Amino acid sequence: MKKANFITFEGPEGAGKTTAIQAVLPFLEELTSKVVVTTREPGGNPLAEAVRDLLKEQQEPAIDARTEVLLLAASRREHVVQTILPALNNGVVVVSDRYLDSSLAYQGGGRGLGMQAVQAINDYAIENPETGQAVEPGLTIYMDLPVEIGLERVFKHRTGKIDRMDRENLDFHRRVRESYLELAAQNPERIKTVNANQPADKVLEDVKTILLENWR
Numbered sequence: 565m566k567k568a569n570f571i572t573f574e575g576p577e578g579a580g581k582t583t584a585i586q587a588v589l590p591f592l593e594e595l596t597s598k599v600v601v602t603t604r605e606p607g608g609n610p611l612a613e614a615v616r617d618l619l620k621e622q623q624e625p626a627i628d629a630r631t632e633v634l635l636l637a638a639s640r641r642e643h644v645v646q647t648i649l650p651a652l653n654n655g656v657v658v659v660s661d662r663y664l665d666s667s668l669a670y671q672g673g674g675r676g677l678g679m680q681a682v683q684a685i686n687d688y689a690i691e692n693p694e695t696g697q698a699v700e701p702g703l704t705i706y707m708d709l710p711v712e713i714g715l716e717r718v719f720k721h722r723t724g725k726i727d728r729m730d731r732e733n734l735d736f737h738r739r740v741r742e743s744y745l746e747l748a749a750q751n752p753e754r755i756k757t758v759n760a761n762q763p764a765d766k767v768l769e770d771v772k773t774i775l776l777e778n779w780r
């Protein structure tokens with residue numbers, strides 16, 4: 565496998581992505597001898613962060629599922645063009661807390677729009693304007709855990725606000741996880757699964773092992 569300059573972290577709510585990314589950063593800088601930047605979705609630039617705020621707030625009437633997927637794809641386009649590509653073109657390693665797989669799992673699976681339809685919308689959003697190639701991560705670390713455990717972490721311990729997605733019902737979150745597991749099974753070369761239902765130091769160890777294996 566080619567050394568991955570674009571790395572994404574994925575998982576259901578409360579999987580520990582943000583915690584793991586922050587903890588692994590110094591290790592990744594040392595491993596790659598490159599500048600490493602972290603970013604997130606939805607977000608990663610001012611316009612996409614504004615979309616993030618919109619999507620996290622409870623909306624009345626409820627946001628239509630197709631509107632949601634289109635807003636996410638539009639914000640992803642900004643993220644790709646304004647943040648991800650300029651960094652990659654400068655030789656920087658980009659680590660994103662969520663990317664396209666989140667749309668496939670949450671909107672494709674969770675909302676029931678179907679992964680194919682969501683992929684098609686996003687093909688337009690993630691095209692590199694210079695090469696015409698899709699901007700895709702070389703490595704995705706999928707942090708897997710039972711949704712009840714992730715949600716318990718979020719509801720009991722999170723310091724930030726409980727948002728619109730967190731409040732979705734258990735079946736929604738189960739469909740999200742099932743979709744991630746399906747994606748991981750379909751893309752074993754790119755998506756590496758970590759058992760996120762372990763103490764944080766053990767999770768970090770497993771993440772480091774995967775990064776090491778993918779930077780040879």
Ligand SMILES: Nc1ncnc2c1ncn2[C@@H]1O[C@H](COP(=O)(O)OP(=O)(O)OP(=O)(O)O)[C@@H](O)[C@H]1O
Nearest residue numbers: 577578579580581582583717721722762763764767
């Ligand atoms: N391995 C772990 N065991 C127990 N608690 C953890 C673990 N990793 C993270 N946490 C805690 O769980 C909560 C969620 O962690 P974090 O924000 O890193 O997850 P996340 O995947 O980024 O969540 P989300 O996508 O929902 O924002 C935090 O309170 C964090 O301290």
Ligand SMILES: Cc1cn([C@H]2C[C@H](O)[C@@H](COP(=O)(O)O)O2)c(=O)[nH]c1=O
Nearest residue numbers: 605606636662663666667670671729730
């Ligand atoms: C990129 C992306 C995100 N989401 C959802 C998943 C989460 O509920 C929030 C992001 O916030 P977090 O702090 O990372 O939990 O947005 C989504 O539904 N679809 C997407 O494409």
